Amino acid sequence: MEERNLTIADIAQELGVSKTTVSRAMSGKGRIGEETRKRVQEYVEAHHYSPNVVAKGLAQNKTFNLGLVLPGDYNIVELPFFQKCMMGISRTASAAGYDVLLSMVTADKITQLERAVTNRKIDGVILTRTLTDDAPMRYLQENGVPFVAIGSTEDVRVVQIDNDHRGACRELTGRLLDGGARSLALIGGREEFIVTRNRQRGFEDAFEERPDWNGVRQTFLNVEEGREVEKIVEGLLEERVGCIVCMDDFLCGCVLNALQTRQVAVPGQMQVVSFYDSTVLENRIPAITSIRFDVEELGRKACGLLLQILEGEAVEVRTLLGYEVRMRESTKRSPRPY
Amino acid sequence: MEERNLTIADIAQELGVSKTTVSRAMSGKGRIGEETRKRVQEYVEAHHYSPNVVAKGLAQNKTFNLGLVLPGDYNIVELPFFQKCMMGISRTASAAGYDVLLSMVTADKITQLERAVTNRKIDGVILTRTLTDDAPMRYLQENGVPFVAIGSTEDVRVVQIDNDHRGACRELTGRLLDGGARSLALIGGREEFIVTRNRQRGFEDAFEERPDWNGVRQTFLNVEEGREVEKIVEGLLEERVGCIVCMDDFLCGCVLNALQTRQVAVPGQMQVVSFYDSTVLENRIPAITSIRFDVEELGRKACGLLLQILEGEAVEVRTLLGYEVRMRESTKRSPRPY
DNA sequence: CTGAAAGCGCTTACAG
DNA sequence: CTGAAAGCGCTTACAG
Numbered sequence: 001m002e003e004r005n006l007t008i009a010d011i012a013q014e015l016g017v018s019k020t021t022v023s024r025a026m027s028g029k030g031r032i033g034e035e036t037r038k039r040v041q042e043y044v045e046a047h048h049y050s051p052n053v054v055a056k057g058l059a060q061n062k063t064f065n066l067g068l069v070l071p072g073d074y075n076i077v078e079l080p081f082f083q084k085c086m087m088g089i090s091r092t093a094s095a096a097g098y099d100v101l102l103s104m105v106t107a108d109k110i111t112q113l114e115r116a117v118t119n120r121k122i123d124g125v126i127l128t129r130t131l132t133d134d135a136p137m138r139y140l141q142e143n144g145v146p147f148v149a150i151g152s153t154e155d156v157r158v159v160q161i162d163n164d165h166r167g168a169c170r171e172l173t174g175r176l177l178d179g180g181a182r183s184l185a186l187i188g189g190r191e192e193f194i195v196t197r198n199r200q201r202g203f204e205d206a207f208e209e210r211p212d213w214n215g216v217r218q219t220f221l222n223v224e225e226g227r228e229v230e231k232i233v234e235g236l237l238e239e240r241v242g243c244i245v246c247m248d249d250f251l252c253g254c255v256l257n258a259l260q261t262r263q264v265a266v267p268g269q270m271q272v273v274s275f276y277d278s279t280v281l282e283n284r285i286p287a288i289t290s291i292r293f294d295v296e297e298l299g300r301k302a303c304g305l306l307l308q309i310l311e312g313e314a315v316e317v318r319t320l321l322g323y324e325v326r327m328r329e330s331t332k333r334s335p336r337p338y
Numbered sequence: 339m340e341e342r343n344l345t346i347a348d349i350a351q352e353l354g355v356s357k358t359t360v361s362r363a364m365s366g367k368g369r370i371g372e373e374t375r376k377r378v379q380e381y382v383e384a385h386h387y388s389p390n391v392v393a394k395g396l397a398q399n400k401t402f403n404l405g406l407v408l409p410g411d412y413n414i415v416e417l418p419f420f421q422k423c424m425m426g427i428s429r430t431a432s433a434a435g436y437d438v439l440l441s442m443v444t445a446d447k448i449t450q451l452e453r454a455v456t457n458r459k460i461d462g463v464i465l466t467r468t469l470t471d472d473a474p475m476r477y478l479q480e481n482g483v484p485f486v487a488i489g490s491t492e493d494v495r496v497v498q499i500d501n502d503h504r505g506a507c508r509e510l511t512g513r514l515l516d517g518g519a520r521s522l523a524l525i526g527g528r529e530e531f532i533v534t535r536n537r538q539r540g541f542e543d544a545f546e547e548r549p550d551w552n553g554v555r556q557t558f559l560n561v562e563e564g565r566e567v568e569k570i571v572e573g574l575l576e577e578r579v580g581c582i583v584c585m586d587d588f589l590c591g592c593v594l595n596a597l598q599t600r601q602v603a604v605p606g607q608m609q610v611v612s613f614y615d616s617t618v619l620e621n622r623i624p625a626i627t628s629i630r631f632d633v634e635e636l637g638r639k640a641c642g643l644l645l646q647i648l649e650g651e652a653v654e655v656r657t658l659l660g661y662e663v664r665m666r667e668s669t670k671r672s673p674r675p676y
Numbered sequence: 677c678t679g680a681a682a683g684c685g686c687t688t689a690c691a692g
Numbered sequence: 693c694t695g696a697a698a699g700c701g702c703t704t705a706c707a708g
Contacts, residue, residue: 007685018695023687030688033693053457055685058396058700065459068440072425079417087410090442094450099459100440102406104428112432119391121403121437260598261623285599345701356679361703368704371677393701396684679708687699 006049015043026051053097065101066093066306067122067147069113069136071129072104078248080278081295085128085150088299096307098123110136117145124306126150130160130194148305150298152194152318159309161302161319163293165195168323169202169275170209172291173245176331177206181243181271183216185236187229187255188247191221199247199275216241229254237262243271243331249278252288271331286329293323344387353381364389391435403439404431404644405460405485407451407474409467410442416586418616419633423466423488426637434645436461448474455483462644464488468498468532486643488636490532490656497647499640499657501631503533506661507540507613508547510629511583514669515544519581519609521554523574525567525593526585529559537585537613554579567592575600581609581669587616590626609669624667631661 012019017036024030025040043049057063068089070082090100101122103112113136116122125140130151137158140147148159176184186203188196200219207213216239220232233255236244246252252274256266264270266286274290298321308315350357355374362368363378381387395401406427408420428438439460441450451474454460463478468489475496478485486497514522524541526534538557545551554577558570571593574582584590590612594604602608604624612628636659646653 050456052685059687102438102440118388390701397703
């Protein structure tokens with residue numbers, strides 16, 4: 001308890017030096033005698049002194065807080081993503097002496113973010129996803145707040161970091177085509193999420209790379225509910241589509257349910273893949289072919305970028321992280337093709 | 339941008355009053371002339387002045403930050419709970435002029451929490467779950483940091499708030515028994531989570547209330563993986579158990595998968611219920627009978643309690659929130675009992 | 677009702 | 693290499 005009230009002035013007095021000296025001994029800035037530094041450091045350690053970061057911040061016009069913007073809407077499938085992101089971010093921040101301040105925003109309300117900025121509680125911000133019409137991003141730009149976006153955006157002024165969703169989807173789709181898929185359907189979520197568009201592009205890239213492929217493909221976007229998926233799947237079965245590509249594990253789960261209800265065997269009668277590998281499908285049988293990203297690493301790097309920016313260092317505007325395609329049972333070449 | 343640099347001194351000078359007066363006009367503390375106050379307030383609004391909360395904090399020895407402790411381990415089923423909690427907490431905090439600082443802890447590492455406390459970045463803490471051997475809780479107590487725990491604990495000194503898991507499980511189990519269940523099994527997660535124990539107690543309460551009930555019941559705790567569930571279900575089928583009670587939706591999902599694989603009809607041949615209603619099972623067919631809590635409300639109230647404590651108000655040490663039992667198809671009385 | 681001054685716990689030119 | 697002093701942007705006894 002007592003340590004909590006120990007101040008730099010106490011130490012200075014105790015050691016018979018000035019506050020300036022103590023400050024310098026701790027920060028390492030400014031010239032200071034080796035011996036003096038040691039004396040101070042020993043005292044500090046012995047008494048478990050730790051500086052008041054808030055006061056330090058006030059003097060330096062910094063807060064040592066990073067703002068983390070999280071969507072407040074509930075979408076179960078994305079939750080593991082955000083949690084892992086948070087983990088990576090908060091670890092990296094912690095290691096650099098920063099803490100993470102939370103701002104939850106919804107499509108129409110970014111007041112929590114505004115508060116944090118207005119109250120000067122943060123030095124910079126990490127956005128955890130990008131939208132086509134991105135209110136938080138706009139706000140930060142207008143107010144000159146440094147930030148990095150997890151996700152992609154065409155605005156070349158924003159420092160952004162993302163997994164290569166397009167490349168990943170291109171490769172996965174390519175494998176399906178090369179594996180003999182003749183008719184396939186893509187089911188995706190909201191188009192306002194830029195990641196949705198990138199996945200779609202990757203899907204299409206694969207066809208463009210194979211001009212000789214002749215088959216049928218169709219795309220359903222902005223699909224959000226299980227009911228919609230149900231309808232779509234029903235239609236696809238009538239049209240004898242043989243492969244369903246889902247943009248995320250929630251949609252994939254719905255597709256699997258719909259197929260199960262209708263007694264359609266996977267992969268026997270229908271191949272199914274997901275463009276995102278969360279734990280939602282973990283216990284599914286058969287195991288689902290999908291793409292895996294290292295999300296915690298994404299969080300760590302995003303935070304690292306922001307930290308660099310805050311240090312005044314120049315950073316790459318665009319960072320693209322890798323992916324891993326995991327082929328599993330749901331796309332095993334079917335013994336009796338549909 | 340300019341507003342961001344506006345200080346109380348600027349306003350004082352501009353208005354020809356002292357900083358003291360400006361400060362008082364804003365805080366409402368201390369006597370001040372109605373006219374002066376109005377002048378200041380008008381200026382403040384016109385120029386979008388907003389005080390530097392950090393400086394204010396330094397002067398008042400407060401931070402206006404609340405620490406939020408979240409588990410860093412990944413458990414998909416609990417994620418919606420924590421997200422909703424966060425939402426409720428951050429909204430309430432925001433409304434009261436506080437921000438939320440994140441600390442992710444794991445079973446063996448609470449360094450992020452320690453950092454936040456040591457750095458004097460927070461005024462109080464909210465714990466989002468309780469454990470039998472709770473390291474974060476112990477740390478906070480030892481360091482005299484005010485906190486409230488979401489969840490229950492026997493330590494009567496800690497301000498705690500929880501949904502009535504025990505009562506909810508008692509009622510749900512009771513309904514199953516009254517509905518004619520003759521042999522049932524309880525499958526639950528880690529015993530170190532106090533919520534697990536409370537659910538188990540509620541389960542047992544129901545039997546004690548019905549001394550005439552004669553049937554078979556068994557309990558499996560510390561079940562964590564799909565494989566384990568598989569084994570258990572297999573055994574239960576051999577023993578002709580007719581009702582499986584799952585402590586959470588993850589376990590329930592595993593149970594359903596196992597039953598499906600073995601072509602066991604729900605509820606026809608087996609009744610299944612879950613003690614926690616997340617969105618994980620949302621699209622399951624049949625719909626699963628379970629218990630529903632208002633988690634965002636839980637977060638709001640927890641935050642409200644902490645805020646009261648910080649204001650020096652006395653609060654109820656123990657708050658118990660309600661629940662809702664949702665009877666669904668998975669427990670419809672079977673037409674041809676097993 | 678209002679203000680000058682000291683203080684919150686740090687940092688950092690500036691001078692020595 | 694070290695220190696006195698001013699400053700970060702607020703609040704708050706104390707005096708008037």
